[in-house]
Amino acid sequence: MSKITAPKIAPGEAPKTYRVKNFGCQMNVYDGERMGEMLDGQGLSAAPDGEDADLVVLNTCHIRERAAEKIYSDIGRMTKGKTQEKAPMIAVAGCVAQAEGEEIMKRAPSVSMVVGPQAYHRLPDMLEKAVKGGRAADTDMPAIAKFSELPARKRRSPTAFLTVQEGCDKFCTYCVVPYTRGAEISRPFGDLMKEARGLVETGAREITLLGQNVNAWSGPDEAGVHQGLDGLIRELAKIPELQRIRYMTSHPNDFTPGLIAAHADVDKLMPFLHLPVQAGADRVLKAMNRNHSAGGYLRLLEQMRAARPDIALSGDFIVGFPGETEAEFEETLQLVDEVRYAQAYSFKYSPRPGTPAATMDNQIPRDVMDDRLQRLQARINRDQRAFNDATVGKVCDVLIERKGKHEGQWLGKSPWLQSVWLDERSGGSAALGDMVQVEIVEAGPNSVQGVARAAAHA
Ligand code: SAH
Ligand code: SF4
Ligand code: F3S
Numbered sequence: 001m002s003k004i005t006a007p008k009i010a011p012g013e014a015p016k017t018y019r020v021k022n023f024g025c026q027m028n029v030y031d032g033e034r035m036g037e038m039l040d041g042q043g044l045s046a047a048p049d050g051e052d053a054d055l056v057v058l059n060t061c062h063i064r065e066r067a068a069e070k071i072y073s074d075i076g077r078m079t080k081g082k083t084q085e086k087a088p089m090i091a092v093a094g095c096v097a098q099a100e101g102e103e104i105m106k107r108a109p110s111v112s113m114v115v116g117p118q119a120y121h122r123l124p125d126m127l128e129k130a131v132k133g134g135r136a137a138d139t140d141m142p143a144i145a146k147f148s149e150l151p152a153r154k155r156r157s158p159t160a161f162l163t164v165q166e167g168c169d170k171f172c173t174y175c176v177v178p179y180t181r182g183a184e185i186s187r188p189f190g191d192l193m194k195e196a197r198g199l200v201e202t203g204a205r206e207i208t209l210l211g212q213n214v215n216a217w218s219g220p221d222e223a224g225v226h227q228g229l230d231g232l233i234r235e236l237a238k239i240p241e242l243q244r245i246r247y248m249t250s251h252p253n254d255f256t257p258g259l260i261a262a263h264a265d266v267d268k269l270m271p272f273l274h275l276p277v278q279a280g281a282d283r284v285l286k287a288m289n290r291n292h293s294a295g296g297y298l299r300l301l302e303q304m305r306a307a308r309p310d311i312a313l314s315g316d317f318i319v320g321f322p323g324e325t326e327a328e329f330e331e332t333l334q335l336v337d338e339v340r341y342a343q344a345y346s347f348k349y350s351p352r353p354g355t356p357a358a359t360m361d362n363q364i365p366r367d368v369m370d371d372r373l374q375r376l377q378a379r380i381n382r383d384q385r386a387f388n389d390a391t392v393g394k395v396c397d398v399l400i401e402r403k404g405k406h407e408g409q410w411l412g413k414s415p416w417l418q419s420v421w422l423d424e425r426s427g428g429s430a431a432l433g434d435m436v437q438v439e440i441v442e443a444g445p446n447s448v449q450g451v452a453r454a455a456a457h458a
Helices: 026-041 065-079 094-107 120-131 189-201 229-236 257-265 282-287 294-307 326-339 366-391
Strands: 017-022 055-060 089-093 111-115 136-138 159-163 206-210 218-220 226-228 244-248 272-274 312-319 343-348 395-403 409-413 419-423 435-443 447-457
Touching: 017 026, 026 055, 026 089, 026 094, 026 120, 026 159, 026 206, 055 065, 055 094, 065 089, 065 094, 089 094, 089 120, 094 111, 094 136, 111 120, 120 136, 159 189, 189 206, 189 229, 206 229, 226 229, 229 244, 229 257, 257 294, 282 294, 294 326, 312 326, 312 366, 326 366, 343 366, 366 435, 366 447, 395 419, 419 435
Parallel strands: 017 055, 055 089, 089 111, 111 136, 159 206, 206 244, 272 312, 312 343, 419 447
Antiparallel strands: 218 226, 395 409, 395 435, 409 419, 435 447
């Protein structure tokens, strides 16, 4: 077997099918879709499920060590045991490409293209070079140039992501995002309205606005008046066929009274808030450079609940940040007890190269982190189950997002972002993109079961 040093495509022969494999956050999902649209524009088509693709784009995440290491094993799997003619052409995109582009080019000769999250609008040129047998890397960060160079949206789905804000200036001491995604920047209001209208025209009924600090979005509207995220949301809510608006991820320090008020009076803004706090002890929050206290975070949630009493809360946690004591960790547990999250994500601290926390004293042993993670997750699961239980008997709208595994079964989302299973035989009929009125009849740990009452509006 020959060592693979170039893609299977013979020089001059272009790949015909592609697959984008997304890792990491929703912003990567959005970028992955846009890369797909660009490749469509180059005459490629998405490889059908289960079939090998001629070109594989690994859209990678660098947030934790394991996420980053995955890409090398994935490359290995795709090329192992395959002759040069059988292995796919490989492009590495996303945050690992940004952080370790040069290393990837050295370590993985089978990779033809390395493209950072701010440079993927140049993918077609890179592909052209790769087709000719060359290799190309582009990890430039031209301030937000990519959006104006991407083709128009053409995906069809009842739910859509829309990146409104990119990058981060917060520099939490554990986090790679400011390095992989660059400086914080807001996309122009008019471009976002245009993209949103395009998404709605192709069938989107729910749009989730995305950004690493999405609530820091700001900019002049079409009349030149300065707006915050609430202004954008209010304008989006005027699009008649758009029925639901969500946004993530927010930072506690970027909330404005206007955005809180929007939760009280914009019906289309869903009662769900993902607001990471990371830890419950102020000393740890300070060492993390979060610039907010646990008390400040709790007061903010109180204001949110006052504006929208049924709001479902979600968060992110890191356990075992360098120096975190048992007592400090218990403050995280107390905070969870106080908030009662509808869902939350929790992670073991992972030292990331180049971040200040990676070289801090008192790195926490793995077994201590394992133990803390388990205890935290037990509480989060308890609260998630309680939240789901409390929705039993409620009647709410469910947006049908996809078919279930069984005949006549559908999966949709409640306003509180719960996954809702529906069975056609239990009453009513449904179709993709329908908003169905549903009674929640049973709760599970990760989803609920509903019975359709009537198709509310298609
Ligand atoms: N911009 C968002 C989310 C960033 S990444 C925010 O500020 O909240 C998503 C989550 O990954 C973070 O909220 C954090 O909980 C986790 N995370 C980030 N860096 C990490 C690290 N080095 N180790 C473990 N978890 C980390
Ligand atoms: Fe990372 Fe902090 Fe920025 Fe979130 S706010 S992306 S955790 S640096
Ligand atoms: Fe990962 Fe980059 Fe998102 S590091 S979490 S893919 S911004």
